[in-house]
Amino acid sequence: MTDKPGKYTPDQPKVPGADVIYRPAGEAGEYAPLATNPYKGCNHACKYCYVPLATHQDRAEFNRGAVPRAGYHERLLKDCARYQRAGVTAQVMLSFATDVYGPRDASLTRKTLIALSDHGLSFCVLTKGGTRALQDADLYRSNRDAFAVTLTTLAPAFSKKWEPGAPLPDDRVDALRRFHARGIFTWVSLEPTLDVEASLEIVRATHGFVDLYKIGRANYLKEITRTTDWRDYTLRMIDLCQQLGALHYIKRSLQEHLPPNYPNPLRVQQHH
Numbered sequence: 001m002t003d004k005p006g007k008y009t010p011d012q013p014k015v016p017g018a019d020v021i022y023r024p025a026g027e028a029g030e031y032a033p034l035a036t037n038p039y040k041g042c043n044h045a046c047k048y049c050y051v052p053l054a055t056h057q058d059r060a061e062f063n064r065g066a067v068p069r070a071g072y073h074e075r076l077l078k079d080c081a082r083y084q085r086a087g088v089t090a091q092v093m094l095s096f097a098t099d100v101y102g103p104r105d106a107s108l109t110r111k112t113l114i115a116l117s118d119h120g121l122s123f124c125v126l127t128k129g130g131t132r133a134l135q136d137a138d139l140y141r142s143n144r145d146a147f148a149v150t151l152t153t154l155a156p157a158f159s160k161k162w163e164p165g166a167p168l169p170d171d172r173v174d175a176l177r178r179f180h181a182r183g184i185f186t187w188v189s190l191e192p193t194l195d196v197e198a199s200l201e202i203v204r205a206t207h208g209f210v211d212l213y214k215i216g217r218a219n220y221l222k223e224i225t226r227t228t229d230w231r232d233y234t235l236r237m238i239d240l241c242q243q244l245g246a247l248h249y250i251k252r253s254l255q256e257h258l259p260p261n262y263p264n265p266l267r268v269q270q271h272h
């Protein structure tokens with residue numbers, strides 16, 4: 001079967017038979033060429049989470065927490081062998097449809113990272129689990145892997161309102177600092193942007209230990225999308241990043257506001 005034009009980018013390798021390591025499409029595909037989701041559901045209960053909507057899951061059931069997907073590890077090992085045979089060494093991102101560092105046992109996350117490494121693949125973890133992620137810090141290779149955090153605010157009360165089950169921003173920032181200190185490439189997802197000033201403040205506060213920012217908007221939240229001047233936000237953000245020398249990628253949802261010919265490569269090397 002041929003792919004729909006524009007659904008994937010040329011750097012997203014198509015491997016016949018691939019099952020749990022997949023090519024994310026659309027907005028997720030802007031974040032990573034490949035991804036995998038060891039769990040179903042998530043404990044963080046973010047109000048803005050698009051996953052129940054996109055995957056037709058009941059939100060209350062989804063928020064009950066992450067549980068391992070059926071037969072995941074065996075399926076992963078088969079996939080890893082397929083990708084290895086195909087000579088693919090790209091970064092696989094964990095995860096778009098769950099968070100791999102919830103409050104419960106995360107040993108399947110560790111097994112996943114080990115399997116990817118053992119088969120020549122790289123990995124990138126995007127999480128709101130904060131310092132819980134340090135349990136696997138020993139597995140990261142500075143010349144292959146990356147650690148990333150989503151931040152919508154630095155204010156505990158605001159985070160509690162929107163991401164009631166997730167570790168507070170301070171803990172996530174601490175995790176970034178500690179991965180960076182270990183020589184690991186770090187990046188921050190500023191998506192969704194729920195408050196323009198908060199996102200700008202995050203860049204000011206973290207640029208000393210964050211290697212890259214991926215900047216998007218709020219997509220599903222009418223009250224925010226209606227009242228935010230996204231052009232003004234984009235221009236202020238790129239101005240700030242330039243002043244601080246902070247590497248950044250502006251997502252497609254905001255690219256219409258970029259100045260003509262603004263350098264904004266989809267992928268940069270996410271390791272040292």
Ligand code: SF4
Pocket residue numbers: 042043044045046048049050051096097098099128
């Ligand atoms: S951490 Fe991610 S997957 Fe989990 S509820 Fe929040 S947005 Fe959804």
